[in-house]
Amino acid sequence: MKFAWVFFLFVSTVATAQTSSTYYSDKYLSKRVSENKAKFVEHTTENEDGSITIEVVYLKTKRVVSKTTHKDDMPVGVWQYDDGETTSVRNYDFEIVYGELDKDCAEAMKEAGLGDPTKDNPSINYVSAKPANGEETIFPFLLGKMEYPVAAKEQGIQGVVYLNYTVTQAGKVENVFVIRGVHPILDKEASRIVQLLEYDSGATLNGEPFQVCFTIPIRYQLN
Numbered sequence: 001m002k003f004a005w006v007f008f009l010f011v012s013t014v015a016t017a018q019t020s021s022t023y024y025s026d027k028y029l030s031k032r033v034s035e036n037k038a039k040f041v042e043h044t045t046e047n048e049d050g051s052i053t054i055e056v057v058y059l060k061t062k063r064v065v066s067k068t069t070h071k072d073d074m075p076v077g078v079w080q081y082d083d084g085e086t087t088s089v090r091n092y093d094f095e096i097v098y099g100e101l102d103k104d105c106a107e108a109m110k111e112a113g114l115g116d117p118t119k120d121n122p123s124i125n126y127v128s129a130k131p132a133n134g135e136e137t138i139f140p141f142l143l144g145k146m147e148y149p150v151a152a153k154e155q156g157i158q159g160v161v162y163l164n165y166t167v168t169q170a171g172k173v174e175n176v177f178v179i180r181g182v183h184p185i186l187d188k189e190a191s192r193i194v195q196l197l198e199y200d201s202g203a204t205l206n207g208e209p210f211q212v213c214f215t216i217p218i219r220y221q222l223n
Contacts, residue, residue, distance in 0.1 A: 019045040020044050029042060041056070042056050051071035051076055052070055053077075055067045065083070066080065070151070073185060074184060075188060092188065096188050097176065099164065099178070101179060102166065105213035125207065127204045128203050129199045129212060131198070142194070142197075155185075157185060161178060161180070161217070163179060163190060163216055164215050165194055169203075
């Protein structure tokens with residue numbers, strides 16, 4: 001009996017990120033120039049996972065003005081901005097969660113006799129959770145954090161995203177999810193800003209910590 005040995009040669013290709021650079025004379029990136037006349041450079045990198053990272057650098061000081069990443073128009077990863085005076089980040093390193101109203105939480109609030117969980121109710125000895133921004137409501141904080149995604153503007157996407165979130169007995173924001181979305185681009189942006197909410201304290205009922213849940217609308221409207 002003869003045996004034939006067959007050798008398989010596996011050839012793997014390693015994908016590497018590819019970067020192209022464009023040079024500009026102004027911070028608005030509206031005037032393209034040659035490298036030796038440039039004040040800003042925009043590096044565009046095609047990453048191995050199919051995402052695209054755009055990094056803008058002020059050449060004089062090598063300061064990274066902005067760094068953003070998209071994948072199929074969706075923001076991903078951690079974005080950063082630096083205007084020379086302040087720096088900021090936006091965290092898109094999460095998956096959108098879709099779900100239905102938290103029926104257990106809603107039932108518990110109903111049994112407690114809660115109408116509007118955002119307001120104190122002395123008749124049932126209820127004290128609402130207090131936003132950390134010092135405002136009576138969370139909406140001034142959310143408005144200050146809202147950004148209209150460029151991709152959504154370009155595609156004419158608008159509407160109201162409805163989200164649910166829980167404020168635990170300890171005052172932490174948890175279980176942020178979309179109840180009714182508009183488009184993944186807006187759904188993710190709305191989820192991002194709700195995740196930023198903070199409370200100085202959780203709610204109490206009859207002097208005891210009490211978990212509450214909220215449903216809020218976030219509207220994106222084009223002019």
